[in-house]
Amino acid sequence: MLLRREVRTSGKGVVEITSMVAEAVDESGIKEGLCTIFVRHTSASLVIQENADPGAVRDLEAWFERAVPENDPLYTHTQEGPDDMPAHIKSALTASSLAVPVDGGRLALGTWQGIFLWEHRSTPKRRQLVIYLQG
């Protein structure tokens, strides 16, 4: 079963999508199987991270911002804005697709795991996901 979803972002930062993905699993009715999430962009990506302390994802964002800064003289692809090339690099460093097993009708995530869409552009966007459910 293939489901399409849209996530609204508000500039750089992660947006938790665990509930949205869990609802897709519910909708599929699958009890045991695999849930694959795919992001249809090259300047937004997916990551599984701790969702207990918001400080953890803030530090993650800060580390990536320092490692892949805007206005690096290395960049030649600058016509789409200073945040565009860093967005592509950050996407390559994280994931375009994630697979999470489904067990007993639920995502088999660990206690502290949340699924996040990571917006790497500065302005709000509508981001498209495709969720594939099998089982």
Place this chain on the structure above:
Amino acid sequence: MLLRREVRTSGKGVVEITSMVAEAVDESGIKEGLCTIFVRHTSASLVIQENADPGAVRDLEAWFERAVPENDPLYTHTQEGPDDMPAHIKSALTASSLAVPVDGGRLALGTWQGIFLWEHRSTPKRRQLVIYLQG
């Protein structure tokens, strides 16, 4: 088919799990299909690397340790210890899930490829994996 496995780690470093995953493939009886491995943690991750020369994974670990050091003044999420926030970042830079095709009843890995669980915390842990087999 969904299998749960536990891996004991002894502090920072990779643990090869290729045999464990190959045994799961055997147990499933699948001849042609896909094996997906998922780690239920945000401070341990998965990576496929060369398993011939142990120096290769040691250098990989050393590069990550230098790129994502402990006690970076950037971190605010420090209450779980100096190794916790680097563990989250290293996990985001590698993988929470991996998919390896199964062909002729065996993992279709290349000659030099091994599957590793990467422990990013300093103390020994029991890490949970979920392996999903289809075919």
Place this chain on the structure above:
Amino acid sequence: MLLRREVRTSGKGVVEITSMVAEAVDESGIKEGLCTIFVRHTSASLVIQENADPGAVRDLEAWFERAVPENDPLYTHTQEGPDDMPAHIKSALTASSLAVPVDGGRLALGTWQGIFLWEHRSTPKRRQLVIYLQG
């Protein structure tokens, strides 16, 4: 359905394989499902990136080359050449496997997304892919 493919590379750099993967989807006849691509090497990897402006992937390559340089005194695994250990690290930072949903018989890629094999070694190689199609 499991298909094997070979990609010829000409030294460091990305090679777009979107058409090759799309042809595998065609060959499978699958209308709705999932296409998983796996690279059988630890010194070449997979990445989804913008395929409109070639400058974007060039900058991506340049950023990785600077972040993971050759001849870093950190490396001990040097017997296979100065480009080998950086190749392993770059592979760990990107992906060994990618999953792309198939919808209406086509890869559900976004408008700007292309699938690339990333050669991290300096000399031309023949790289092996396994493509698994389900649906």
